[in-house]
Amino acid sequence: MKKLLIALLSISAIGVAIAQTEVEGVSHQSHEIDDGMLEQTDLEKAENAGVAQAEQYNPGGIGGVHSLRGVSELEATRAADDFKKYPREQALSSDYVYQPPLIPHNIRGYEVSLNANKCLACHSWKNAKEMGATKVSVTHYVSREDAVLADVSPRRYFCLQCHVPQANAKPLVENEFKRVDSLQ
Incomplete structure (x- = not known):
């Protein structure tokens, strides 16, 4: 002050x-x-x-003003942190009911745009078994009017709106979040 x-x-x-x-x-x-x-x-x-x-x-x-970026000036550019290691071949547990599943692999270079969705190359119902990937939930095939669609709903097409990569990294700020009792 x-x-x-x-x-x-x-x-x-x-x-x-x-x-x-x-x-x-x-x-x-x-x-x-x-x-x-x-x-x-x-x-x-x-x-x-x-x-x-x-x-x-x-x-x-x-x-x-202090930043999570460390002691560098806020206007200055500093080198990016090293990439974190992603847990390979390991399903990550949920912390609350209806939590979108976390992505247990690196997604660098994946295109998810109006023209293409790299996630669906492995996770679509058509390819999931062959690729050994988790299938997209049936909820992703329902429109906002509750009509069942033949393909992923446009409102669920951009995966990274809900699903994020999860790495075993040190938290930037203290977190006291406790998972839901029923999931412990």
């Missing part, structure tokens, strides 16, 4: 300096002095002082 208050005061000081320079008619451009160097105007000095003070009191980033 203290850091936030200091940052707000710094911003206020910059605003006051801007207002004073405009009232006094101070030029916003730097003035050239004898040795070829540029002299800062009062406005530029106030802006630089405010930025320096904000950086001093908020080392974690702009406004003291």
